[in-house]
Amino acid sequence: MDQTGETSQIVKISYKTGNYVGEAIDRxxxxxxxxxxxxxxxxxxxxLHSSYEPDVALFHERKALSYTEKVWVPAQTAQPYTGAIPDYRDSLRTALGIEMERIDRMKRWAELCLEKLEIVRQDYGM
Structure with missing residues (x-):
């Protein structure tokens, strides 16, 4: 139970572009x-204001929130979570791997686009 006598609730939240499962401990x-x-x-x-733009004044490095780190979020963004709660370390490893794979896929797509555009440029006689 929390300070108000209510039992804690397991919730899903979004915080600074990351998504997490956590325990609502106060409100x-x-x-x-x-x-x-x-x-x-x-x-x-x-x-975040210049998506996919590498040439910005400040390219942010964002780490995931740490295990048991406490963060305030707007009440409307905390949604009930009923699934199994994965082990933090395993979930971090999986989430990081998925994000790295997504970026690698975009990188390979961009490289292939550049190759094809070079062929198109040659076809244009440029």
């Missing part, structure tokens, strides 16, 4: 305090 009229238990999606790297 007020606007926010929920969540203790992180697992990572569902690793945070995105780079400038």
């Amino acid at each position: 007020d009229e606007r926010r929920v305090l969540v203790k992180v238990l697992a990572v569902l999606q690793h945070p995105t790297q780079g400038d």
Whole structure:
């Protein structure tokens, strides 16, 4: 039970481009305090206002929230979570691997696009 006598609730939250499972341990009229238990999606790297742009003033490096780290989120963003709670370390490893694979796929796509555009440029006689 928390300070108000309510039992804690397991929730899914989004926080700074990452998604997590955690325990709601406190709340007020606007926010929920969540203790992180697992990572569902690793945070995105780079400038969020200039997606996929490497040449920005500040290219952000974002780490996932750590195990049992506490974070306040808007109440409406904390959704009930009923699935099994994965082990934090395993969930972090999986989320990081998925994000790295996604970026690698985009990199390979961009490289192939450049190859094809070079052929098109030659076809244009440029």
